Amino acid sequence: MTSDTPEARSALRDSASRTLRLEQQAIAALVERLDAGFDRACELILACQGRVVVTGMGKSGHVAGKIAATLASTGTPAFFVHPGEASHGDLGMITPGDVVLALSNSGETAEVTALLPLLKRMKVPLISMTGRPASTLARHAEAHLDAGVEREACPLDLAPTASTTAALALGDALAVALLESRGFTAEDFALSHPGGSLGKRLLLRVGDLMHSGERLPRVALGSPLRDALLEITRQGLGFTCVVAPDGTLAGVYTDGDLRRTLDQHSDLSGLSVDAVMTRPGKRVSPETLAAEAVRLMEDHRISALAVVDEAGRPVGALHMHDLLASGVI
Template sequence: MTEPSSTPHATAPGASASSQTAASQSAADETPASQADFRASARRTFAIEEAAIAALESHLDDDFDRACQLMLATKGRVIVTGMGKSGHVASKIAATLASTGTPAFFVHPGEASHGDLGMITPADVVLALSNSGETAEVTALLPLLKRMGTPLVSMTGKPGSTLARDAEAHLDTSVAQEACPLNLAPTASTTAALVMGDALAVALLEARGFTAEEFALSHPGGSLGRRLLLRVQDVMHHGDALPRVALGSPLRDALLEITRQGMGFTCVIDDDDHLVGVYTDGDLRRTLDQHGDLRALKVDDVMTRGGKTVRASMLAAEAVRIMEENRISVLVVCDEDEHPIGAIHMHGLLASGVI
C-alpha cells in the first residue's frame, strides 16, 4: 500500500511563513511611528526651544549683572552644581567657564553631602542649577554654604523657589513649555539653561579681556591651540637635517643634497654662511627645459637668488600663510644675520596639525 505523499505537509509551513511575513510587514507599515511626520515633530521642537531662548532676553535684569560681578571678584573658583539633567547642563557650563578664563569645576550635589563639600571654600562662588528650584540634593547645601559664607548664584525656572530666594543673584530660565509633548522631559528648560550659561561665560570673557592666545593655552591639544601656540622653531628641520651646499658647487652636488635630505630643495650659502639662494625641484624642471648638458653647470647658474625666509620665533600658522600666498611648499628659517638655521616644509606643518 502506497504511503500518502508528504509533499503538501512539507510545503505548507513555507506558505504559512510567507503569509506570516507579509502580515508582519503589513502590521509594521501601519504602526504609528512609520506614519508620523518626523520632520514636523522636529520643527515643532525647534519652534518651542527657539521661543524659550528668545524669552531669556526679557529675564535679564540686575541679578545677571550681580552674578557676573560676584564671579569676576571671586578669589577662588566658580563651583557649578546641579542634579539630573540640570547636573549635565551644569557640568557643561563649568567646562565652558573654565575654557574661557573663569576657573570653574562641577561638583555633584549628592556627593557634596558626603565629603565633596570640602572642595568648596569661602573664597569660591557657587552656581546652582535646578529647574524647580526645590531639588532636595541642592537645597540641602544651602545651610552649609551660608555657614561658610560662600556666595550663591542660582539658575532656576521658578523665581519664587527656595533656591531662587536664598541666592545673592538669581538667573531666571523659566520657559512657557517643554518641547516634550507630555510637558515632562527637560528639553526647552535645559536649552534655556545652557544658553544662559553661555551668556555668563561670554560676558565674563569680554569683561576679562580674554584673548585668543589665552584660549589656546587652555586648549593646547586642539587645532586652534596648535595654530596659536606652535612656532616655526617647534617644527623646523635644523642641524644636519638642513640641506645646504656652498656657492660655486657643481649642480650635481646640489641634486645629491636634495635627494639626501628629501625636502625638495637645498640652501645655497656663501663663505660667511649667509643664505644667497635656494635650489628647488621646480628649479630643476626649469633647468632641464633650458639646458641640454647639466654636467658643466654650477648651482649659482640656475638657483633662485634670495628666496622667502622666516624667523624661528614666528607662529607656524603665519609661515603657512606665506607659503600659500607665494605658492611654495618650503621656507628657509634664518637668524637675524641671515644665517640659515632651519627649514620648514608643508608636509611637516600638516603632520603637526597646524593646517
C-alpha cells in the first residue's frame, strides 16, 4: 500500500494517534509516583553549593542534556557530562560541592553505574532517574525519581519513546519545582537569556539604543522653521528636539507636525519652530525599558521619542526602527 492512498494516510494518522496516547498516558502516570524521593531530590539540589551534573548514556544522555539546559536557564546551575568520558578524565569536572543527576531507563547502564564508587568516594550526592526502582542505580542513590513506563510507544516495545518522553517531563517537573522554590522571576530568566526576545524586553533600556551626540537632532527655541526641517532631513529620525535657552527640552517638531503645518499655513517662510512645534513632547529617560518606550509609541501613535536626563535636557533620540532592529519588537 503506497503512502499516497487514503488508506495509507489513515494508517499513518492512526499510528501517530496511538503513539501520542501512549506517551500521554506515560506522563499522566508520573503524577501518582511523585513521592518522598522527589522531595529529597529537590532538597539536595536546593542545598547544593556547586552545580548539578547531569549524566546519561544514549537516548537518556540526550534527555539529560536537555534537562541540564533547562535547569541552568531556570536558576539552577547545571551542565551535562558524558558518562563514558567521565571515566576517562572528565570526572574532574565534578567537585565535592556538586550533585549528580544520573539517568538510565534500566538503571543498569554500565557507563553510568561505573561512576558509583567514584561518586561515593567523593561524597557527591547522587539522584537517579530510572524506570526500575530496584535497579543498581536507584538503590545506590540518595534520591530516586521513578520515570518508569508500562510500555514504549514503539510497536516493538524496544525503541526508547514513551520512556524518554516521561524522563523529559519529569526533568521539567523538577526544574519548575526548583524554580518556584527559589522565587525565580522573569527578570532572572532574562539575565540568562539576554539574546532572546524576553531578555531584550526586560534588559534593554532606551540608553542602550538611543542616538546621542552628533546624532541627536536639535534646534534652538526661536529658530526658523526652515532650520528645523533641515535638521530633520539631516538626521533622518523624523523629528527634532527644540531646546530652550537653559538647555531643557521645550518641545519637538515632527513629520506629523509638518503635515499639520502645511494644512494650516500657505507660507512657511516666516514661521518659527516655536509657533508650530508640539509642547512639551513625549519624552523618556535613558533608564526607561525599551519595551516601555515601545508601549508609549504605540499608545500615542508616534514613531520617535526624545530622551532627556533628570534635569529635562535632551540627551538622545529613539526611533521605532531602532527598537525593531534590536529585536525588542
